[in-house]
Amino acid sequence: MNPIQKLTDYFAEFPGIGPRQARRFVYYLLTRNQNHIDEIAKLMGTLKSQVRICTSCYRFFQSENRDATLCDICSSRNRDNALLVIVSRDVDLENIERAHVHSGKYFVLGGGVPILEKEPEKRIRSNELLRTVQTRAEKGELKEIILALNATPEGENTAEYVESLLKPITSSSNIKVSHLGRGISTGTELEYSDADTIKNALNNRN
Amino acid sequence: MNPIQKLTDYFAEFPGIGPRQARRFVYYLLTRNQNHIDEIAKLMGTLKSQVRICTSCYRFFQSENRDATLCDICSSRNRDNALLVIVSRDVDLENIERAHVHSGKYFVLGGGVPILEKEPEKRIRSNELLRTVQTRAEKGELKEIILALNATPEGENTAEYVESLLKPITSSSNIKVSHLGRGISTGTELEYSDADTIKNALNNRN
Amino acid sequence: MNPIQKLTDYFAEFPGIGPRQARRFVYYLLTRNQNHIDEIAKLMGTLKSQVRICTSCYRFFQSENRDATLCDICSSRNRDNALLVIVSRDVDLENIERAHVHSGKYFVLGGGVPILEKEPEKRIRSNELLRTVQTRAEKGELKEIILALNATPEGENTAEYVESLLKPITSSSNIKVSHLGRGISTGTELEYSDADTIKNALNNRN
Amino acid sequence: MNPIQKLTDYFAEFPGIGPRQARRFVYYLLTRNQNHIDEIAKLMGTLKSQVRICTSCYRFFQSENRDATLCDICSSRNRDNALLVIVSRDVDLENIERAHVHSGKYFVLGGGVPILEKEPEKRIRSNELLRTVQTRAEKGELKEIILALNATPEGENTAEYVESLLKPITSSSNIKVSHLGRGISTGTELEYSDADTIKNALNNRN
Numbered sequence: 001m002n003p004i005q006k007l008t009d010y011f012a013e014f015p016g017i018g019p020r021q022a023r024r025f026v027y028y029l030l031t032r033n034q035n036h037i038d039e040i041a042k043l044m045g046t047l048k049s050q051v052r053i054c055t056s057c058y059r060f061f062q063s064e065n066r067d068a069t070l071c072d073i074c075s076s077r078n079r080d081n082a083l084l085v086i087v088s089r090d091v092d093l094e095n096i097e098r099a100h101v102h103s104g105k106y107f108v109l110g111g112g113v114p115i116l117e118k119e120p121e122k123r124i125r126s127n128e129l130l131r132t133v134q135t136r137a138e139k140g141e142l143k144e145i146i147l148a149l150n151a152t153p154e155g156e157n158t159a160e161y162v163e164s165l166l167k168p169i170t171s172s173s174n175i176k177v178s179h180l181g182r183g184i185s186t187g188t189e190l191e192y193s194d195a196d197t198i199k200n201a202l203n204n205r206n
Numbered sequence: 207m208n209p210i211q212k213l214t215d216y217f218a219e220f221p222g223i224g225p226r227q228a229r230r231f232v233y234y235l236l237t238r239n240q241n242h243i244d245e246i247a248k249l250m251g252t253l254k255s256q257v258r259i260c261t262s263c264y265r266f267f268q269s270e271n272r273d274a275t276l277c278d279i280c281s282s283r284n285r286d287n288a289l290l291v292i293v294s295r296d297v298d299l300e301n302i303e304r305a306h307v308h309s310g311k312y313f314v315l316g317g318g319v320p321i322l323e324k325e326p327e328k329r330i331r332s333n334e335l336l337r338t339v340q341t342r343a344e345k346g347e348l349k350e351i352i353l354a355l356n357a358t359p360e361g362e363n364t365a366e367y368v369e370s371l372l373k374p375i376t377s378s379s380n381i382k383v384s385h386l387g388r389g390i391s392t393g394t395e396l397e398y399s400d401a402d403t404i405k406n407a408l409n410n411r412n
Numbered sequence: 413m414n415p416i417q418k419l420t421d422y423f424a425e426f427p428g429i430g431p432r433q434a435r436r437f438v439y440y441l442l443t444r445n446q447n448h449i450d451e452i453a454k455l456m457g458t459l460k461s462q463v464r465i466c467t468s469c470y471r472f473f474q475s476e477n478r479d480a481t482l483c484d485i486c487s488s489r490n491r492d493n494a495l496l497v498i499v500s501r502d503v504d505l506e507n508i509e510r511a512h513v514h515s516g517k518y519f520v521l522g523g524g525v526p527i528l529e530k531e532p533e534k535r536i537r538s539n540e541l542l543r544t545v546q547t548r549a550e551k552g553e554l555k556e557i558i559l560a561l562n563a564t565p566e567g568e569n570t571a572e573y574v575e576s577l578l579k580p581i582t583s584s585s586n587i588k589v590s591h592l593g594r595g596i597s598t599g600t601e602l603e604y605s606d607a608d609t610i611k612n613a614l615n616n617r618n
Numbered sequence: 619m620n621p622i623q624k625l626t627d628y629f630a631e632f633p634g635i636g637p638r639q640a641r642r643f644v645y646y647l648l649t650r651n652q653n654h655i656d657e658i659a660k661l662m663g664t665l666k667s668q669v670r671i672c673t674s675c676y677r678f679f680q681s682e683n684r685d686a687t688l689c690d691i692c693s694s695r696n697r698d699n700a701l702l703v704i705v706s707r708d709v710d711l712e713n714i715e716r717a718h719v720h721s722g723k724y725f726v727l728g729g730g731v732p733i734l735e736k737e738p739e740k741r742i743r744s745n746e747l748l749r750t751v752q753t754r755a756e757k758g759e760l761k762e763i764i765l766a767l768n769a770t771p772e773g774e775n776t777a778e779y780v781e782s783l784l785k786p787i788t789s790s791s792n793i794k795v796s797h798l799g800r801g802i803s804t805g806t807e808l809e810y811s812d813a814d815t816i817k818n819a820l821n822n823r824n
Binding site: 208209210212213216220221222226227229230231232233234235236240243244245246247248249250251252253254256257266267268295296297300 | 414415416418419422426427428432433435436437438439440441442446449450451452453454455456457458459460462463472473474501502503506
Binding site: 499500501503504507508510511512513514558560561562563564567590591592593594595596597598599600601602603605606607608609610611612613614615616617618 | 705706707709710713714716717718719720764766767768769770773796797798799800801802803804805806807808809811812813814815816817818819820821822823824
């Protein structure tokens with residue numbers, strides 16, 4: 001098969017990309033100069049070797065320091081160890097950081113648990129999570145775990161699983177487990193809100 | 207001007223209707239039989255005389271009983287007088303009722319207060335609201351007022367105005383004033399949430 | 413049933429209107445003053461009596477002259493009798509007039525013929541069309557019939573039916589029958605055009 | 619700057635990709651295995667060397683035969699040399715091929731001429747086009763040139779420029795120059811068509 005089609009097929013596997021846009025990517029590259037393309041190819045090839053996974057929150061990170069095992073957040077002295085926000089993916093963590101409202105730490109599950117999943121422990125970093133929470137619990141520094149998961153069926157299912165998974169530790173070390181507040185989000189008009197959102201907004205009134 | 211155009215212009219003033227759809231309304235009517243049209247016209251003409259405004263919550267209502275001054279909710283013995291939900295419009299009240307989560311009473315402001323409005327008291331039923339709340343406060347039955355307004359600039363501005371308007375009564379009779387919970391609404395994915403929503407969701411975690 | 417709900421149901425039958433917007437229409441009317449509502453109701457009630465159907469093109473029209481049987485287009489001396497544009501509905505005729513590109517006459521079918529329709533002659537003004545075309549043909553003034561129908565399956569099916577219906581007259585009086593040009597419409601980008609449109613655009617190149 | 623951000627910035631330059639989706643691409647790659655990434659990187663790096671530009675129609679193509687200078691269409695004996703379709707980009711050519719309606723040859727301009735462009739000759743392959751058309755004209759095989767450009771201001775401006783550019787050759791060798799048919803495209807409803815499209819559809823009726 002010719003390289004244009006082959007590369008189109010690879011790009012078509014990128015998240016949110018269809019065959020047509022994938023093909024446009026190829027033609028876009030064909031109009032770049034070779035150095036530009038080589039730079040991208042080199043970055044891609046070395047990406048995994050340069051990017052490490054934080055041994056504490058398991059997010060992807062990069063550091064000049066070859067021996068660094070912790071990301072900038074986990075190694076920071078200014079972040080509160082009493083608060084741990086659990087998210088599904090790196091992009092969620094980054095979006096929360098963008099809001100500048102969380103001063104604590106994170107843990108990235110690396111995915112979610114679909115409803116009716118037989119082996120939920122394989123869909124997310126279950127053991128790593130248990131280890132991290134256990135360690136922090138023993139240090140007696142962890143006070144609250146915030147489950148910051150999507151308000152979708154999969155997100156809610158993931159929250160349930162994580163909560164039950166951590167139950168033994170959280171109850172024995174009485175660590176509070178909380179969920180993101182549900183209610184009306186910015187811009188919402190009551191007239192168009194679904195019953196579920198109105199119910200949450202009333203129950204969580206303040 | 208010919209009746210087709212005249213009627214088109216009237217329909218074009220209906221909420222959310224442009225001249226083209228207004229014109230289609232007219233042609234739609236031209237294809238109905240006269241009885242059908244007369245029925246609609248009669249209903250429209252008698253609408254205001256048949257529909258009354260509840261003297262307690264100020265929503266529109268209709269009753270076989272000519273002397274009725276209270277809507278079915280305000281006259282019901284099964285609704286909790288301790289809870290008063292304040293909304294902008296009848297449609298908001300109806301949408302909350304659809305959710306079957308509020309067992310108390312309502313008050314319909316009849317509109318909202320735009321930002322920088324010079325005479326906010328004229329944009330909503332200020333005096334009627336004061337009177338209603340005063341009466342209920344004196345009866346000592348009112349415990350909490352819930353401001354159920356849109357999560358929009360106008361909605362928030364309306365909430366602020368209503369809160370300050372009621373301050374003298376609520377503080378002296380210590381009536382709690384609460385707002386709908388802000389947070390992530392059903393279906394929301396964290397990755398696409400704005401900073402403001404994430405902030406609210408974290409602050410209102412539970 | 414109460415008048416608010418009754419009127420909501422009627423409005424919900426208007427083209428393109430759902431129950432929610434229908435309800436908003438009712439509340440909108442409740443905020444108008446009675447005179448305004450009465451004016452609309454009166455216009456609706458007298459609409460059909462004031463609006464006549466042109467005995468030549470069968471479009472709806474209105475005239476001060478009680479005896480007028482022809483619309484302004486059909487009675488105009490400046491319109492070319494050699495060209496007859498056949499459309500499905502009044503709105504199509506009006507949209508073509510808006511483009512100021514047709515100097516001839518019109519005929520409004522009053523609908524379309526769905527695919528597989530058993531009795532197509534009942535879906536459109538078949539007899540009226542035959543009469544109109546026959547008359548014009550006998551006067552020897554009619555040179556071309558332009559079928560201006562939607563580029564949809566129903567539109568194409570309607571065109572086929574009308575063409576076969578008129579065949580006897582058009583062939584004997586050799587009246588040309590043409591269809592709107594098919595091709596790329598204003599704003600179209602080739603990259604996103606369907607095969608059918610590209611085919612038509614190439615075949616109808618000029 | 620770290621490789622995640624660097625690669626995100628490169629992906630954000632891809633056609634139709636914003637910073638968020640670009641970031642998702644990077645995380646997507648981080649979850650692939652190294653071989654998969656290397657394969658993509660290799661394909662990208664060797665793309666330009668493996669893909670050639672046809673010396674006749676100037677589309678991108680690939681061939682096992684190292685010495686091939688013509689794409690499969692230009693080297694085919696089954697394509698009609700009398701017809702030349704001129705398009706802006708490779709994707710346009712591919713979309714026309716998908717429609718299986720053109721049995722002739724192509725020429726890819728490699729872009730378009732924006733309105734008011736001072737140096738149109740630099741925006742498209744002007745010299746290459748002149749050479750190709752000149753050669754074919756001398757062979758006496760070329761009968762018609764079809765300008766298959768977008769129905770947009772830039773597309774129409776490009777058509778005008780190309781037509782004037784080729785005028786000397788086309789008139790002397792009396793080669794017909796045609797444009798894609800303009801009219802209503804598949805699925806169009808007359809009621810929603812703009813005046814320009816209705817005008818074209820009436821003028822190009824057939």
